[in-house]
Amino acid sequence: MLKLVNIVLLFLLVWFTHSLAGEYSGPNRDAEGNIVPTPKGEACIAPVAEMRREHMNMLLHKRDQTMREGIRTKKASLTECINCHVTPDASGNVARIDNKQHFCASCHVAASVSIDCFSCHADRPASMFSQQVSE
Ligand code: HEC
Ligand code: HEC
Ligand code: HEC
Numbered sequence: 001m002l003k004l005v006n007i008v009l010l011f012l013l014v015w016f017t018h019s020l021a022g023e024y025s026g027p028n029r030d031a032e033g034n035i036v037p038t039p040k041g042e043a044c045i046a047p048v049a050e051m052r053r054e055h056m057n058m059l060l061h062k063r064d065q066t067m068r069e070g071i072r073t074k075k076a077s078l079t080e081c082i083n084c085h086v087t088p089d090a091s092g093n094v095a096r097i098d099n100k101q102h103f104c105a106s107c108h109v110a111a112s113v114s115i116d117c118f119s120c121h122a123d124r125p126a127s128m129f130s131q132q133v134s135e
Pocket of ligand 3 (some may be wrong): 023025026027052055060085103104105106107110111113114115
């Protein structure tokens with residue numbers, strides 16, 4: 001019985017530290033700390049902290065209406081996210097959504113988030129459709 005309690009406590013401890021550590025998982029970065037793949041543009045559609053916290057609400061269909069009030073920036077278009085955030089690597093290749101080199105997957109894999117958006121939406125810019133895929 002005591003053993004079981006210990007196991008439960010250990011589990012809770014691991015879970016708790018994990019949830020603290022997992023609260024924010026960042027995208028892939030190079031040695032200089034720049035996001036890879038390199039996003040286009042100088043800045044995102046909203047400040048980074050807001051993007052980390054709110055991008056899911058900005059994007060989700062069903063919450064579109066309710067959230068619209070809260071979005072003071074350009075309309076959050078999934079096509080635009082992909083245009084800026086899915087860019088070719090040094091060899092001119094782009095990562096697909098099932099690869100953790102893909103910007104969206106980079107955090108989601110670590111955070112165990114799975115989204116079905118890309119069964120309908122393109123995971124790379126139209127200009128990249130014929131491009132090689134990175135390993
Ligand atoms: C005009 C190009 C552009 C568009 C459009 C864009 N982003 Fe960004 N995004 C950037 C850049 C550049 C950064 C780097 C941080 C900054 O703003 O300085 C960034 C940063 C981020 C970050 C923070 C990464 C971190 O450091 O933790 C997230 C999350 C993000 N973008 C998600 C999105 C999503 C989701 C969309 C679509 C709703 C989107 N972005 C649209 C250019 C863009
Ligand atoms: C069953 C197919 C399907 C799925 C799955 C789907 N969408 Fe869409 N989505 C559409 C269609 C169709 C449109 C309207 C056409 C367009 O504008 O691309 C659309 C439009 C959008 C738009 C507005 C247009 C744009 O480019 O921004 C956003 C934002 C969006 N979807 C986000 C999402 C997100 C986030 C997910 C995953 C949580 C998702 N969608 C999953 C079919 C889908
Ligand atoms: C900085 C890390 C990070 C980046 C980069 C990122 N996400 Fe997320 N995303 C998360 C986290 C963490 C969650 C889960 C949040 C939660 O469950 O409260 C999430 C959740 C989501 C959800 C909601 C999933 C659901 O079913 O509730 C959508 C949609 C989404 N992200 C879309 C995107 C798209 C599209 C991109 C790329 C343009 C992207 N994210 C990039 C961290 C990130």
